[in-house]
Amino acid sequence: MDDENMHRASTRSRIPQVGLRELNSATTNARSGMSGILPPGTIAKKAISPTRTKSTSTVDTKRQPPTTRSAMGAPKTHTRGNSYTSSTITRSGSTASRPNNSNFSSTMSYGARPASAMARPQTSLGTRRLHSASTSMARPATSLEHHTEDHAASILGKRKGMPKSIYHTLHHSSWSITIPEESPHDHHVKVSRGLSHGAVNPESSTPPGPRKEVSPKLSSHTPPSLQRKKRDANDRFFHSVRSLPQSKVPIPSPARPTATDFRSSSKKSRRPPIPMFLSKDSTVTDFNYSLDTEWDLESKEKTMEEMIARVFTRVNQSGQESQGLKEAVEVYKVRITELEQSRDSINEKNMKLRVEMDSLAQQLHAAESALRDAQRDQEIALDDLEQRHRIELETMRQDNKKEMDSLTDRHEQDIRSLKRKFETEVAEEKAARVRELGQLTTQSAMDIQRTEIELEKKSREIRAAQAQIQAMRTDMDREMKTTHDLRHNLDTVNTNSVALESTIRALKARIEFLEGGREEQSQAFEHCNQRMMDALAETEATKEKLRREETLRRKLHNQVQELKGNIRVFCRVRPPLNSEPSSSIAPMQYPDETEDAKEINVMGPEERSSLGTVSRKNNTFTFDRVFGPSSQNTEVFDEISQLVQSALDGYNVCIFCYGQTGSGKTYTMSSQDGMIPLAVHQIYETAQSLEDKGWRYTMEGNFVEVYNENLNDLLGNPNELDRKKHEIRHDMQRGKTYITDITTVKLESPEMVETILKNAAANRSVAATKANERSSRSHSVFILKLNGENHITGERSEGTLNLVDLAGSERLSHSGVTGDRLKETQNINRSLSSLGDVIAALGQGKDGGHIPYRNSKLTYLLQFSLGGNSKTLMFVMVSPLQAHLSETLTSLKFATKVHNTHIGTAKRQARVRDS
Numbered sequence: 001m002d003d004e005n006m007h008r009a010s011t012r013s014r015i016p017q018v019g020l021r022e023l024n025s026a027t028t029n030a031r032s033g034m035s036g037i038l039p040p041g042t043i044a045k046k047a048i049s050p051t052r053t054k055s056t057s058t059v060d061t062k063r064q065p066p067t068t069r070s071a072m073g074a075p076k077t078h079t080r081g082n083s084y085t086s087s088t089i090t091r092s093g094s095t096a097s098r099p100n101n102s103n104f105s106s107t108m109s110y111g112a113r114p115a116s117a118m119a120r121p122q123t124s125l126g127t128r129r130l131h132s133a134s135t136s137m138a139r140p141a142t143s144l145e146h147h148t149e150d151h152a153a154s155i156l157g158k159r160k161g162m163p164k165s166i167y168h169t170l171h172h173s174s175w176s177i178t179i180p181e182e183s184p185h186d187h188h189v190k191v192s193r194g195l196s197h198g199a200v201n202p203e204s205s206t207p208p209g210p211r212k213e214v215s216p217k218l219s220s221h222t223p224p225s226l227q228r229k230k231r232d233a234n235d236r237f238f239h240s241v242r243s244l245p246q247s248k249v250p251i252p253s254p255a256r257p258t259a260t261d262f263r264s265s266s267k268k269s270r271r272p273p274i275p276m277f278l279s280k281d282s283t284v285t286d287f288n289y290s291l292d293t294e295w296d297l298e299s300k301e302k303t304m305e306e307m308i309a310r311v312f313t314r315v316n317q318s319g320q321e322s323q324g325l326k327e328a329v330e331v332y333k334v335r336i337t338e339l340e341q342s343r344d345s346i347n348e349k350n351m352k353l354r355v356e357m358d359s360l361a362q363q364l365h366a367a368e369s370a371l372r373d374a375q376r377d378q379e380i381a382l383d384d385l386e387q388r389h390r391i392e393l394e395t396m397r398q399d400n401k402k403e404m405d406s407l408t409d410r411h412e413q414d415i416r417s418l419k420r421k422f423e424t425e426v427a428e429e430k431a432a433r434v435r436e437l438g439q440l441t442t443q444s445a446m447d448i449q450r451t452e453i454e455l456e457k458k459s460r461e462i463r464a465a466q467a468q469i470q471a472m473r474t475d476m477d478r479e480m481k482t483t484h485d486l487r488h489n490l491d492t493v494n495t496n497s498v499a500l501e502s503t504i505r506a507l508k509a510r511i512e513f514l515e516g517g518r519e520e521q522s523q524a525f526e527h528c529n530q531r532m533m534d535a536l537a538e539t540e541a542t543k544e545k546l547r548r549e550e551t552l553r554r555k556l557h558n559q560v561q562e563l564k565g566n567i568r569v570f571c572r573v574r575p576p577l578n579s580e581p582s583s584s585i586a587p588m589q590y591p592d593e594t595e596d597a598k599e600i601n602v603m604g605p606e607e608r609s610s611l612g613t614v615s616r617k618n619n620t621f622t623f624d625r626v627f628g629p630s631s632q633n634t635e636v637f638d639e640i641s642q643l644v645q646s647a648l649d650g651y652n653v654c655i656f657c658y659g660q661t662g663s664g665k666t667y668t669m670s671s672q673d674g675m676i677p678l679a680v681h682q683i684y685e686t687a688q689s690l691e692d693k694g695w696r697y698t699m700e701g702n703f704v705e706v707y708n709e710n711l712n713d714l715l716g717n718p719n720e721l722d723r724k725k726h727e728i729r730h731d732m733q734r735g736k737t738y739i740t741d742i743t744t745v746k747l748e749s750p751e752m753v754e755t756i757l758k759n760a761a762a763n764r765s766v767a768a769t770k771a772n773e774r775s776s777r778s779h780s781v782f783i784l785k786l787n788g789e790n791h792i793t794g795e796r797s798e799g800t801l802n803l804v805d806l807a808g809s810e811r812l813s814h815s816g817v818t819g820d821r822l823k824e825t826q827n828i829n830r831s832l833s834s835l836g837d838v839i840a841a842l843g844q845g846k847d848g849g850h851i852p853y854r855n856s857k858l859t860y861l862l863q864f865s866l867g868g869n870s871k872t873l874m875f876v877m878v879s880p881l882q883a884h885l886s887e888t889l890t891s892l893k894f895a896t897k898v899h900n901t902h903i904g905t906a907k908r909q910a911r912v913r914d915s
């Protein structure tokens with residue numbers, strides 16, 4: 001093999017795996033063992049280039065002429081077929097140059113690695129490939145194991161004519177030169193160096209058959225002329241060899257390179273040590289070269305024989321050396337066996353590990369796929385769940401929406417029903433509250449009235465207490481003054497005592513003087529006594545005369561009243577109010593205004609005659625007294641005070657006010673200076689003045705109301721108004737009237753009458769409403785019963801003063817009035833008509849004639865105060881307004897009728913004390 005091919009093989013078959021350098025080196029050593037496995041100490045001599053090793057496979061030279069290229073193609077074929085071999089060969093030198101890289105190499109020394117150790121390096125090719133490679137490849141190590149000497153001998157033995165010694169030498173020196181003779185074209189010269197016994201294993205070599213001996217690279221890149229040239233040279237060489245006699249051609253034993261040379265060569269160059277071996281010993285190259293030259297056969301035979309002789313010599317030497325080598329080989333074999341066992345165990349472990357790894361990988365793969373399946377299943381399940389969840393959500397949403405709609409409807413219905421219920425309840429509550437408010441208002445008004453009454457009472461008590469205090473102060477002042485006066489008098493007395501003592505002394509002297517004229521003094525004393533007795537008799541006669549005169553006065557007073565008429569009519573016109581303009585005032589005249597007026601002229605409404613002339617009728621009315629608008633209550637009372645005195649004298653007196661609503665009836669009767677208070681005051685004053693004349697009076701008052709022909713107690717409980725029934729009872733013998741369950745108030749002071757009037761007014765206002773002014777729709781009667789007793793004369797008197805405020809006398813139309821209002825109207829009209837009827841009946845003056853008192857409650861109540869022994873005064877009240885003119889004329893006409901009525905003589909209700 002030339003350097004070029006060696007280098008080419010080296011470059012093409014470089015072992016790439018650096019990490020497997022250890023085994024590679026071992027492998028390389030094994031390869032190099034072809035030349036490098038030497039006995040210790042002889043390595044340098046045995047070194048031989050493994051590149052010389054040729055495949056033992058034969059090539060048909062006829063079809064493919066033997067050329068240098070084809071000869072070199074065999075290893076190339078191996079190299080191409082199994083790059084492993086080629087690479088190990090190429091690497092051998094470089095590996096050998098680095099023996100220290102491996103302990104094993106160092107231990108075994110260079111080239112000591114047996115061919116069997118050329119196990120497939122631990123590369124990435126994997127165990128299987130290693131195994132296949134080890135089984136399929138022609139490995140020297142394998143051949144080393146399987147080739148025996150017999151086998152080698154059989155090979156060598158095929159060389160006919162070879163002397164046994166030579167054969168033996170060759171056999172033991174591991175060198176062999178095989179010249180095939182089966183085919184003239186098969187010019188392979190096998191010069192091989194087996195490790196032990198020929199080291200050529202044709203079975204392990206490339207399998208027989210046609211082979212492409214030429215390197216494709218060489219064929220493709222080498223110029224055809226050069227290829228042809230080399231083929232010619234090879235042909236010539238093999239031709240000359242064939243022409244040699246059939247004998248072993250001794251090949252001079254090359255001088256073996258020493259290990260040092262090998263190393264140095266490796267260090268200098270990566271080229272294999274072959275050239276060194278060849279150049280040093282001039283063996284193959286020279287031999288080839290010499291073959292190429294034209295030989296002189298005889299001389300050359302000699303030379304050859306010499307060479308063979310040298311070879312034999314060297315073979316003998318080599319035989320000896322080979323013996324040592326065999327021993328070494330045995331050692332190596334053992335070692336290799338151990339290593340192989342170790343390798344096998346490692347391989348087994350590797351195998352196991354790989355199997356475990358594979359199983360783990362499979363498990364991992366299975367787990368991963370299971371995981372992926374599980375993930376996929378989970379995703380599918382999740383999708384399904386999500387889908388179901390979405391559907392359920394949608395269903396729930398729709399259900400909820402339906403439920404919410406139904407709930408909303410129900411809720412709205414509930415709200416509507418609740419609202420209706422609430423409104424009903426609110427309306428009921430409101431009505432109840434309104435009723436309650438009305439009751440509370442009424443109650444509060446009553447409470448206020450009671451409180452006012454209480455306040456009034458308290459204030460009266462306070463005033464009384466203050467008056468008492470004032471009286472006590474006055475008394476105290478008087479006492480103090482008296483004390484002061486007494487002290488002054490004491491001083492005076494003391495002063496006078498001195499004077500008196502002197503006076504006494506003077507009197508004693510005078511007594512002594514008078515004792516001398518006693519008779520004159522006795523006469524003077526009797527004269528004085530007589531005069532005093534005369535004066536006392538005269539005084540008693542005067543008092544008797546006064547009593548007789550009082551009785552006479554009463555008789556005369558009664559006679560005067562009788563002369564005035566038992567029923568009298570006064571007319572009073574109220575003044576216009578501030579709210580009433582003068583234009584609304586009806587023209588009225590008072591002809592006798594300067595003196596006691598008794599006439600009133602009232603211009604009637606305009607009347608249109610048949611001729612169309614408008615005229616107004618002048619109506620003149622004459623009464624017992626006419627009071628104009630400017631008249632005061634006191635003036636009016638002066639005129640009636642004599643009637644009040646009549647009541648004190650034991651007559652029944654009835655004073656009533658008649659007139660339309662707003663004409664001034666209440667003002668005249670019940671105002672602060674009205675007839676009732678003034679009458680009470682007068683009664684008190686008169687009663688007190690009569691005390692000197694022996695009269696003691698008790699006064700009891702009732703205040704009643706006639707409303708709708710029912711009696712109401714205006715001094716009673718206001719809640720019982722219109723509820724409590726009161727009956728009118730008449731004591732016909734005594735001419736007394738009683739009312740059942742009526743409140744009677746003892747008038748112990750003139751101030752009490754104010755309280756009575758206020759209570760009565762309050763009770764009437766409680767019963768009043770806006771649509772029904774109570775004072776206008778009912779008659780009020782203040783009844784004052786006066787009982788007097790004269791403890792001197794034993795006389796008794798029982799008079800009654802009735803002060804009546806009639807309901808409005810205006811003509812009330814029945815049309816358009818219904819219910820309570822109609823009933824009121826009917827009752828008012830009936831009672832007033834009854835009054836007129838009673839007065840008219842009284843005016844007829846028939847004894848025992850029927851007087852229709854019972855036609856109304858009012859006349860029945862006033863039965864003993866109208867006619868008979870009673871004195872009646874009617875005030876006809878007149879409104880000054882033009883609008884009331886018609887009613888005014890009606891009232892005046894009614895009053896005129898009453899005024900024209902003559903009622904019989906009144907009888908005094910007096911009795912002589914039974915004693």
Ligand SMILES: Nc1ncnc2c1ncn2[C@@H]1O[C@H](COP(=O)(O)OP(=O)(O)OP(=O)(O)O)[C@@H](O)[C@H]1O
Pocket residue numbers: 573574575577629631659660661662663664665666667668773775776806807808877
């Ligand atoms: N002589 C008068 N001087 C001043 N004011 C008067 C006089 N007479 C009546 N009035 C006033 O005229 C108004 C109506 O009087 P009053 O209420 O007394 O009439 P009446 O006839 O009692 O009415 P009713 O029938 O409604 O009770 C009251 O405001 C009252 O003060």
